[in-house]
Amino acid sequence: MAMDEAGGAPGAAKKFLYVNRKAPYGTIYALESLEVVLIGAAFEQDVQLAFLDDGVYQIVKNQSTDAIGAKNFSPTYKALGDYEVTKLYVEAEALEERGLTADDLMEITFEDEDDDWAEKPSINIVSRADMAKIMSEQDVILSF
Amino acid sequence: MKLGIVVNEGPYTHQASDSAYQFAKAAIDKGHEVFRVFFYHDGVNNGTRLTVPPQDERNIQKNWTELAAQSNVDLVVCIAAAQRRGILDENEAKRQGKDADNIAPGFRISGLGQLIEAGIEADRLVTFGD
Numbered sequence: 001m002a003m004d005e006a007g008g009a010p011g012a013a014k015k016f017l018y019v020n021r022k023a024p025y026g027t028i029y030a031l032e033s034l035e036v037v038l039i040g041a042a043f044e045q046d047v048q049l050a051f052l053d054d055g056v057y058q059i060v061k062n063q064s065t066d067a068i069g070a071k072n073f074s075p076t077y078k079a080l081g082d083y084e085v086t087k088l089y090v091e092a093e094a095l096e097e098r099g100l101t102a103d104d105l106m107e108i109t110f111e112d113e114d115d116d117w118a119e120k121p122s123i124n125i126v127s128r129a130d131m132a133k134i135m136s137e138q139d140v141i142l143s144f
Numbered sequence: 145m146k147l148g149i150v151v152n153e154g155p156y157t158h159q160a161s162d163s164a165y166q167f168a169k170a171a172i173d174k175g176h177e178v179f180r181v182f183f184y185h186d187g188v189n190n191g192t193r194l195t196v197p198p199q200d201e202r203n204i205q206k207n208w209t210e211l212a213a214q215s216n217v218d219l220v221v222c223i224a225a226a227q228r229r230g231i232l233d234e235n236e237a238k239r240q241g242k243d244a245d246n247i248a249p250g251f252r253i254s255g256l257g258q259l260i261e262a263g264i265e266a267d268r269l270v271t272f273g274d
Contacts, residue, residue, distance in 0.1 A: 014264055028228075032185055035224060039256040043264065140263040142150070143271060144185075 014139035015046045020055035021143065025070050030058045033144035034076055041083035048138070049080075050131060052091040056098060059090070059123070061106040074106065081110030086122050093128045147171055148266030149181040150259065152273025154189035155204040156197070161190050164272035165207050172215050180218040180262045181208075183251075185273065188226040191219070193248035205248050212250030219251045220258045 018037050024030040040047060051059060058077070065072040080088070088108060095101060102125055111117040126134065135141060149168055153160035168178050183190055195205050212219050221231055227240070233253050237245040247253060263269045 016260075016263060028185065032225060036184075036256050036259060040260040043257070043260045045260070045264065140269050141271075142259075142263070142269070144152075 013045045015048070015137060016040060017048045017050055017135060017138040017141045019050045019052065019135075019141060019143040020058055021053040023054040024058045024063070024074065025065060025068060029144040030055070031071075031073050033142075034073060036142065036144075037080070037085060038076075038083060041085055045140075047085050048087045048089060048134065049085065050089045050091070050134065052094045052128075052131060054094075054098075056090055056094045056100060056105075059088070059105050059108065060100065061104065077106060078108055080108065081122060084110075086110040086112075086120075088122045088124065089131060089134055090123055090125045091128055091131050092125050095125070145171075145267045146177045146179050146265065148179050148262030148269040150262075150269065150271040150273070151181060151183045151187035151190060152185045152271065154186035155195065157186075158274060160272040160274065161187065161204050161208075162202070164270075165204070165211065167270065167272070168211060168217065172211075172217075178215070178217050179266045180220055180258065182259045182262055183219070183221045184225055184256075184259065186229065187273070188221045188229055188231045191221040191226070191231055191248050191251040191253075192246045194246050209248050209250040217250075221247070221251050221253045222259070223253050223255055226253055 018033055020030060020033055022029045063072055063074040105123060108122045109119045110122050112120050149164050151161050151164045155161050168181060172178055190205060190208060197203055208219055211217050231247060232242055232245045233247040234245045236253060
């Protein structure tokens with residue numbers, strides 16, 4: 001790959017992909033990944049999130065952390081649309097391997113300004129092969 | 145090439161910080177520019193000057209401090225991650241009412257925007273961590 005491909009035209013937005021691979025509460029990676037996403041949203045880049053491996057547990061609905069004394073930060077994912085983070089890719093195989101389906105995931109939506117602010121789902125379930133393709137199209141990948 | 149480096153693990157438990165250091169040094173030796181090293185998650189623990197490893201072991205913090213001095217590399221510790229883990233500079237110690245600071249020479253504390261900026265400015269952003 002040519003070295004100048006990553007940057008594109010000066011000042012053009014780069015494609016950022018945040019790859020979430022870990023369960024939400026066993027380690028801090030998921031929470032601190034989300035913090036980067038929220039801060040990064042202010043930089044007007046082209047932002048995508050990927051959820052694979054145990055990372056799919058981050059967006060499972062009805063999370064409760066009462067028993068472990070950790071903060072339940074899962075409601076923040078629902079606010080991503082307000083930060084114009086609207087493209088969440090979830091790997092189908094990762095769900096299937098864990099006995100999960102799309103119905104187990106939170107409803108995360110955004111209002112599409114190009115379509116009269118219609119409310120649309122942010123979550124796209126994609127195959128492992130498509131996830132690889134999505135990754136290959138990025139300029140910057142941050143994996144947590 | 146202009147490189148950004150992210151270090152996501154602390155010293156000694158994981159090899160990530162060592163590998164990042166070796167990579168940064170090798171890249172600079174080959175004539176590349178290291179735009180910034182950003183320390184996140186437990187990686188912020190690389191930036192304390194209070195570590196005292198045995199004398200016959202490498203001193204990871206000193207390696208970074210020397211690299212910063214020799215090659216003018218910008219070593220940035222994430223403020224939010226640092227506050228969770230007790231890495232403070234003089235200003236932060238004062239602001240938070242703490243009786244000491246521990247940031248190592250050559251490191252500075254700043255926000256996550258510095259990580260995003262590294263992603264935007266660098267030709268390649270290379271992450272070290274598990």
